[in-house]
Amino acid sequence: MTTDTRRALVVRGGWAGHSPVETTDLFLPFLRDSGYAVEVADTLDVYTEAALLAATDLVVQCWTMGEISKEQVAGLTAAVRAGTGFAGWHGGIVDAFRGSVDYTLLTGGQFLMHPHGYSDHRITLVEDRAGHPVLAGLGDFDVHTEKYWMATDPSIDVLATVEFEAGEDRERPVTMPAVWTRTSGAGRVFVSAIGHKPDDFDVPEVRALTERGLLWASR
Template sequence: MTTRTALVVRGGWEGHDPVGTTELFVPALREAGFDVQIETALEVYADESVMSQTDLVVQSWTVGDILADEMHGLRVAVENGTGLAGWHGGLLDAFRNATDYHLLVGGQFVAHPDDTIDHEVDVRPERADHEIVAGLPPRLALRTEQYWVQTDAACDVLMTTTHAPRPTVPWHEPVTVPVTWTRRWGKGKIFACTLGHSVTELQEPTVHEMVRRGLLWAARGPR
């Protein structure tokens, strides 16, 4: 059995602290037996020799642009079994012009109305036995950005949040959107979470444990 490899790709907009947030999970990956490789450029996605041997990509790259050969390399790797995982803008507000990336991940950030607000995140009762959320509190109260994401039906949604109508917003009814989901794409698995704006948020015990489990869930199994 070979040692599995986790590739941490971090960069883009510094406001989401791609270094600080990813460093929170590097020890957990190593404890799980992964050889962790860290890259600060997207070119690695175009390197077939690296990507074919990568069992998990942890991406924290807010906005920016991805080149066609980089996108092709990432997509092919996932379809062939490489896991892809991330949180907040590092996964869900990356490469705004790359619709093929949005198709791969299954969701795209479009807004966080009223910026930082008090809101709740709920585990979907029918998915409460999923290994990523099993045993975690069914409801979590947070004061942070409440992401509004657009997703599709291929996502297995584990957690949601509801954007309530209020005087400062234009919608009239509560709008429930995904917070955490998984996705199978070809032979690969994808884990996405809208939480994680800062190191402090990712240090919250429930959030940290849920993301840690999500990373391990997405990874390809031992080969």
């Protein structure tokens, strides 16, 4: 274990179906063991606390749906642009605050739909990003969970993808970003579409890339 020298803020709430407490609890010991003093918030008002965010190296958000005020998103965006990292998974980061364009511009993507239920599908790592710190040493892997169809910003750095097969809804296969990073000013943002339910993180590759993504995004 290392000495706490950095600060992480875990912001969790919104729709209970994404288990915001249970899934973020999976990563609290990891963050502490990685040298973070961890604070947990269950209100978006924390994004208006400029001094707190300025002293925070990493914000981990798991907040599905809901609304974010102009003041809250402005505070979060300003903090990230100044160097605070921002990271999350699944609906907790990309099915949040659909009414806020500024929030979507920060994350680089927004959930639109998923096929009904869970499916077995493969997550394919982008070959020329294999050396990225989030992916290094990992290979393609299979999951049994929701498969997200999203609208994404062309400026994101896509690390892994998922395939949507041709069918009634589309005349040809579509390759969709599943894991990506981006920068905003001096800050880094990490997004993974995987993590609908706590046992998604039982897949070693899912757990590894999520943990690495949190560290990569951090100041």
